[in-house]
Amino acid sequence: MKLGVFVSDFNLTVDTLDRLTAEKLGIILVQNGVYHATTKVNGKASSLLDKTQNLYVLSDDVQIRGLKAEDVDKRVKVVNYSDIVDLMFNDYDKTAWL
């Protein structure tokens, strides 16, 4: 399956993402999930960024937190709501919200 997973928290209380497998896995960082793309903990980037090459972060949720595109890890593509709609319809056949 091609699964797009919305991650909305920084401190994930579920290990679901570690267990899921997909032919194509996309991680879309929204809400507090954007911190995975912008913030290191003790100098280390989030391990979530190693799970797939298909990483996206919602620009509105980055900006509202006083962060900028330059703060986003280079592996993560900055997208807007319209892009997210396209991802849902064109790139992933199932979506999940964590």
Next chain:
Amino acid sequence: MGKLAIACYPGLVGNMSFDFAMKLADAAADKGHQVSIWFSGNATGSVKAHQKHLKDYSTGEKHLQALLAKGVEICTCEACTVARGIQKPEGIEGIQWNAMHWYLAKVHAADRALLIGGE
């Protein structure tokens, strides 16, 4: 264009995942997709009319009315809503009230389904 069925459980004020759901629905409708939104759990509190928009608080009513005007179908879980003390005459005009099978019916027809769980 496709069909998108969104379920939203988080409450209107206090969890901006509700706001996310509204903006996603709006973006999808603008792209010509047919969108349906199902409210269950705390999200059902957002269907009460005459909300006062204070700048410190997320607002639902005007966004919901704008989505309805764009042809987005919005339905609230009747059981969840009345359990929270909101009766049909108090609801925002145009929002449907139904049981949980309404959402499953929309999922049946949908190309994509996204359920945004609650707190």
Next chain:
Amino acid sequence: MGDVKVAMIVQKPQYKGETSRLAITHAISYQTVEILLEDGDTVTPKLCFIGEGVLGLQKGQNAMELYGITSTESHMKNTLLVDLDVLVCKEDLDKYGIPEDAMPNADEMGADKTIQVVPFAEIQKAMEESNHVMFF
């Protein structure tokens, strides 16, 4: 359009939040969705519990007496009475030290189905075989 399969994955525990309970009741509503569909169309959910979602399934609950609400146990019995497929992750039961026989059943109420304790791989398969997935 025929049958649409939905994998409903519960990963949060019950009672503090209502999301897990809503997963169960939404799954049960597959029984009546046909009134809104064309003849022959159906929705078939698979209700799956993983992670902390397995914590609140144990039998012997008395939510009605203590809080005046229907217990998760009671809801789970209803899922079996309406012939829902319910999968509970074996690895997570083992992780939390919950024995399989702590799972409720509805045998005394005439249910044909029982809760299936399965490896996570079966739940992954349910997701892959479904048209849609929903995480609660």
